[in-house]
Amino acid sequence: xxxxxxxxxxxxxxxxxxxxxxxxxxxxxxxxxxxxxxxxxxxxxxxxxxxxxxxxxxxxxxxxxxxxxxxxxxxxxxxxxxxxxxxxxxxxxxxxxxxxxxxxxxxxxxxxxxxxxxxxxxxxxxxxxxxxxxxxxxxxxxxxxxxxxxxxxxxxxxxxxxxxxxxxxxxxxxxxxxxxxxxxxxxxxxxxxxxxxxxxxxxxxxxxxxxxxxxxxxxxxxxxxxxxxxxxxxxxxxxxxxxxxxxxxxxxxxxxxxxxxxxxxxxxxxxxxxxxxxxxxxxxxxxxx
Numbered sequence: 357x358x359x360x361x362x363x364x365x366x367x368x369x370x371x372x373x374x375x376x377x378x379x380x381x382x383x384x385x386x387x388x389x390x391x392x393x394x395x396x397x398x399x400x401x402x403x404x405x406x407x408x409x410x411x412x413x414x415x416x417x418x419x420x421x422x423x424x425x426x427x428x429x430x431x432x433x434x435x436x437x438x439x440x441x442x443x444x445x446x447x448x449x450x451x452x453x454x455x456x457x458x459x460x461x462x463x464x465x466x467x468x469x470x471x472x473x474x475x476x477x478x479x480x481x482x483x484x485x486x487x488x489x490x491x492x493x494x495x496x497x498x499x500x501x502x503x504x505x506x507x508x509x510x511x512x513x514x515x516x517x518x519x520x521x522x523x524x525x526x527x528x529x530x531x532x533x534x535x536x537x538x539x540x541x542x543x544x545x546x547x548x549x550x551x552x553x554x555x556x557x558x559x560x561x562x563x564x565x566x567x568x569x570x571x572x573x574x575x576x577x578x579x580x581x582x583x584x585x586x587x588x589x590x591x592x593x594x595x596x597x598x599x600x601x602x603x604x605x606x607x608x609x610x611x612x613x614x615x616x617x618x619x620x621x622x623x624x625x626x627x628x629x630x631x632x633x634x635x636x637x638x639x640x641x642x643x644x645x
Contacts, residue, residue, distance in 0.1 A: 575616025
């Protein structure tokens, strides 16, 4: 029986044995080109060539717009940034229109075409209250937000136990852990849910947005009125995806988790649930995991 050492020597001898590849001239039978390679050399050459091709392909994909076509590349953070930039553009457009109207009125007064009394009735420069800023969206931004909402809509993993009389299911408003519980004595009328930045905030029940704006203490707020007498409140959001008067179905994305407002101590959602004008513990109705 051959020894193991002999087999190894035979194997290395085979892969290191060189073969000659010759290219001959058909008419003169002269050797035009020749190449001597062993099995090991051929394997190394193919491996290095493959590595170079893969590296070049990766660099081209990463450094060019082709990367946008990769599945999952445009993640939530990029989508949120696009939403934010769209809203900022809309705000600038509103400011420009307001300024143009102001100068038009001023020009009319100076020319005598517009009486001062009539100009007083025209609200050309709206004074925005810092305690309540309503976000107005154009058709383009509204369409983009709608597309984003559809991606996170009706997440079945967010459904919690139901105790509502009309049989509706409460949706967990956001994925995360409860960091601070409901305590009416300390005037903490909700639960704080620690979550990832820019996580989608979902409507807990069907309802109508009765307020969507900004508060210096609570940051960006959404308040929803529900048919069964409940009111849900979502505070400290980064971006609002809905505006006052919108009708929302349970499980729809209405905002993104943030850290806004002077009372916020970190990225989280402060969620409140009110029943017929009284605050109730959300953990009675919803299972937070």
